[in-house]
Amino acid sequence: HSVGIIGAPFCKGQPRAGVQLGPDVIRKAGLVNKLENQGCMVKDYGNLVFEKVSNDEPISGTKQPRAVGLANKQVADAVQRIKHDGYTCVMLGGDHSLAIGSIHGHAACRPELSVVWVDAHADINTPLSSPTGNIHGQPMSYLIPEDVVYIGLRDVDPGEHYILKYLGIKIFSMTDVDRLGIAKVMEQTCDHIFSKIKKPVHLSYDIDALDPLVTPATGTPVIGGLSYREGIYITEHVCQTGLLSALDVVEVNPNLAKSEEEVNRTANVAVDLVLGCFGRMREGSHPDDYKIP
Numbered sequence: 389h390s391v392g393i394i395g396a397p398f399c400k401g402q403p404r405a406g407v408q409l410g411p412d413v414i415r416k417a418g419l420v421n422k423l424e425n426q427g428c429m430v431k432d433y434g435n436l437v438f439e440k441v442s443n444d445e446p447i448s449g450t451k452q453p454r455a456v457g458l459a460n461k462q463v464a465d466a467v468q469r470i471k472h473d474g475y476t477c478v479m480l481g482g483d484h485s486l487a488i489g490s491i492h493g494h495a496a497c498r499p500e501l502s503v504v505w506v507d508a509h510a511d512i513n514t515p516l517s518s519p520t521g522n523i524h525g526q527p528m529s530y531l532i533p534e535d536v537v538y539i540g541l542r543d544v545d546p547g548e549h550y551i552l553k554y555l556g557i558k559i560f561s562m563t564d565v566d567r568l569g570i571a572k573v574m575e576q577t578c579d580h581i582f583s584k585i586k587k588p589v590h591l592s593y594d595i596d597a598l599d600p601l602v603t604p605a606t607g608t609p610v611i612g613g614l615s616y617r618e619g620i621y622i623t624e625h626v627c628q629t630g631l632l633s634a635l636d637v638v639e640v641n642p643n644l645a646k647s648e649e650e651v652n653r654t655a656n657v658a659v660d661l662v663l664g665c666f667g668r669m670r671e672g673s674h675p676d677d678y679k680i681p
C-alpha cells in the first residue's frame with residue numbers, strides 16, 4: 389500500500405475550537421511510523437495552511453461559508469494532487485465539512501467513485517434544513533450522492549431523514565448493525581456499491597461513529613456507537629476489497645477530552661482505523677521471507 393497523507397487543521401465547519409489540532413494529534417500517536425512498520429510506503433504532504441477569512445457573515449443561516457468554501461478548494465486541490473501522484477489519499481481533519489473538498493478532489497481523479505460514510509450523523513442537511521447552520525452537518529448535500537452507503541447512523545435530523553428516504557440512499561443505522569451484525573453490514577455494503585462494476589472507494593470516517601467510550605475526544609458525541617471491534621472490522625473489510633482509494637479521518641478534537649488519557653485513547657483509535665485500512669490484521673502477519681531464527 390502506498391499512502392499519501394494530508395493534514396487539514398480546520399474547524400470552521402463547526403463551533404467547537406480544537407478540532408483543528410486533530411491532524412497533529414493523530415500524527416503524534418505514531419501514524420507514519422506504524423504504517424511504515426506494516427510495510428506501507430508513506431508520503432506525508434504535511435498540513436494545509438488556511439488563511440483567516442474576515443467578515444465571514446452567515447448566508448441564510450449557514451455559518452462560516454467563505455472560510456469553509458476556501459478551505460475545501462485547498463483540500464480538493466491537495467487530494468487531487470495526491471491521487472495523481474499515485475497514492476491512496478488519507479485526509480486528516482479537522483471537521484467533517486472537509487469531506488466536501490476531499491470527495492470533490494478525489495472525484496476529479498476518479499469520477500466513478502463510491503462513498504462509504506461511517507458516522508453517527510448523516511451530514512446531509514441543506515443550508516435550509518440545518519438546525520444549526522454548521523456546515524460539518526451538510527457536506528453530503530453539496531455532493532451528488534451517486535453511490536453512497538451510510539454506516540453507524542443514530543442521530544439524524546428530520547430533514548436529513550426525509551432526504552435519505554426521498555433519494556433512496558442506502559443506510560445501515562445502529563439498529564441495522566445490531567440486527568445484522570457488522571459482517572453482514574459490510575457484505576451488503578459491498579454488494580450495494582459493487583452491484584454493477586467495481587469502483588474506487590472513498591471511505592469518510594467520522595470518529596464519532598464509534599461509541600464515545602471508545603473515542604471521547606470529539607465534538608458531537610452520541611451514545612450507542614460502534615465498538616472498537618466493529619469500527620476496526622469496517623476498515624479490515626474495506627481493505628480486503630483492494631478498492632480503497634481515499635480515506636478521511638475527521639472530528640478528533642483534543643480540547644473536548646476530559647484528560648490526556650482520553651486524547652491518547654481517541655488518537656490511538658484513529659491511528660488503528662487507518663492501519664486497518666492499509667492491511668493490519670488482528671490475527672498477526674509475517675514477512676514472506678520470514679525464517680524462524
Ligand SMILES: N[C@@H](CC/C=C/[B-](O)(O)O)C(=O)O
Nearest residue numbers: 484509513520522524525608
Ligand atoms: N445534524 C447536526 C449534527 C452535525 C454533525 C456533524 B458531524 O457528523 O460531522 O459530526 C447538524 O446538522 O448540526
Ligand SMILES: [Mn+2]
Nearest residue numbers: 484507511594
Ligand atoms: Mn460527520
Ligand SMILES: [Mn+2]
Nearest residue numbers: 508509594596
Ligand atoms: Mn458525526
Ligand SMILES: [Mn+2]
Nearest residue numbers: 596607608639
Ligand atoms: Mn463530528
